[in-house]
Amino acid sequence: MSAPWSIGIPSAVPGLPPSAPINGSFQYQQPTFPLTASSFPIPPPGQTITLPAFTGVYANGSSYTYTPSVPTSLPTSTFGSLPEGRLVFPQSTAPAAASPAVTNSGTTPPAAVAPIVVPQASPPTTKLGPASPQTPTVSSLNRAADSVATSDFLTLQRYIMLTSKDQELAVLLSALSLACKATARACNKAGIALLFGLAGETNATGDDQKKLDVLSNDIFINTLTNSGTCAVLVSEENEEPIIIDPAHAGRFCVAFDPLDGSSNIDCNVSTGTIFGVYERISTGFATVDDILRTGNDLIVAGYCMYGAATELVITFKNQGVHRFTLDPSLGEFIHTHSNVTFPEDGGKKIYSCNEGNSSNWDPAIKASVEYFKAGSKPYAARYVGSMVSDVHRTILYGGIYLYPADAKSKNGKLRVLYEGFPMAMIVEQAGGVASCGLFKGTIQRLLDLVPTSIHEKCPVILGGERDVKLVLSKYKELGLAA
DSSP states (O other): EEEEEEOOOOOTTTOOOOOOBOOEEEEEEEEEEEESSOOOOOOTTTTTEEEEEEEETTTSSEEEOOOOOSBBEEEEEEEETTTSSSSOOOOOOOOOOOOOOOEESSSSSSOOOOOOOOOOOOOEEEEEEEEOOSSSSOOOOOGGGGGOOTTTBBBEEEEEEHOOOOOOHHHHHHHHHHHHHHHHHHTTTTTTTOSSEEEEEEEESOOOHHHHHHHHHHHHHHHHHHOOOOEEHHHHHSSSSOOGGGGOOOOOEEEEEEEEEEGGGGGGOEEEEEEEEEOOOOOSOOOOOTSSGGGOOOOOGEEEEESSEEEEEETTSSSOOOEEEEEEETEEEEEEEEEEOOOOOBSSSSEEEGGGGGGGGGGGHHHHHHHHHOOSSOEEEEEOOOOHHHHHHHHHBOOOEEEOSSOTTTOEEIIIIIIIIIHHHHHHHHTTTEEEETTTTTTEEEGEEEEETOOOOOOOEEHHHHHHHHHHHHHHHSSSSS
């Protein structure tokens, strides 16, 4: 069945604005994310261009045809029932047939549109050096024109296209980024939309649920389920794993904390989302065993921080850590920092932990924190109470983050699957160290744990090598570990 749709400017093409006054309409046959498509330039006011009929193949393998119809205004950028109002438009094959002309009759000239750039054998040179489809350049963002058109403009969608040849994984990451955008918007409008306060329930691990906890959890579950890429979902807010109907299941399993630090949301403290992605190992029906695996099996990990800016930090295994910042005017995550690492010298001397629990810590943790506070130049204490915020600062500035086990919580408080593992992978990919400290009788690397339940907890010690090794050495000095 055909229905009109409004076209948004391709988000994955450098130099294009997010929307423009295009006059014209298309018709689509199925509201399914297309794998390939064609594109056209926007004519100046009063000029006319001729558009072809477009053909291609959907991600599900079925074919489609775009047929331009009588010109009509396109005031919005939505695409059927798709969550994103934009399409990825790589260069495609020759037009299938001629079609009616489309005229831009607007009174204000649209923003200048750069041509679609397809990587060639000799890549174009930007001010950051030769552009490479395998090694995306960082967006400059140092001039006003960057928000409209620039030759080195790199969005999350384009970054995924250039670094991953896995189409299904690309769709999954697009769904995750969309859920992050929706959650960021909900956090920004929480006071106006009356989303502060408790929801009146507790989650699977006994935490009081905030209204935003419930909303963000629904956002992530619905977005990931509808992406068609997931087989198993594990959320902090759900007691049981969500097993996707095999008819709609994909290859991946995702564990996530939809809103970390939500206990601070009412006072407008930064919060975040944490997620880790596995590829399923079962060949029949998916089971919880597809996700109850060592952290070394993670293929993607990331977090999104909702603060003064919305920032997405993501790592693919063995591909470094990358930072993307949400530009609200574009509705896109822009690549701002590549290959993020801890400062080489250990960085600033900062320790981050909840010292209110210090009387219940083991002797090695107590001794370590006392060491940090001693001397003429003690470490600075910084603790937000949101893991995303505290770990983000630790990676960028240096230092150490601790949430150890104690006499009240002998297994620690943070959850292995959707807090410990993703953060540990990011920290290690950034050149840091991720440990449990002394846990179950031995000092353990966090990613080596093998969880036996989806909400299992563990102690967490994350930071630069200088400071984490100091803590671990205290166990040996005190005779608590070999």
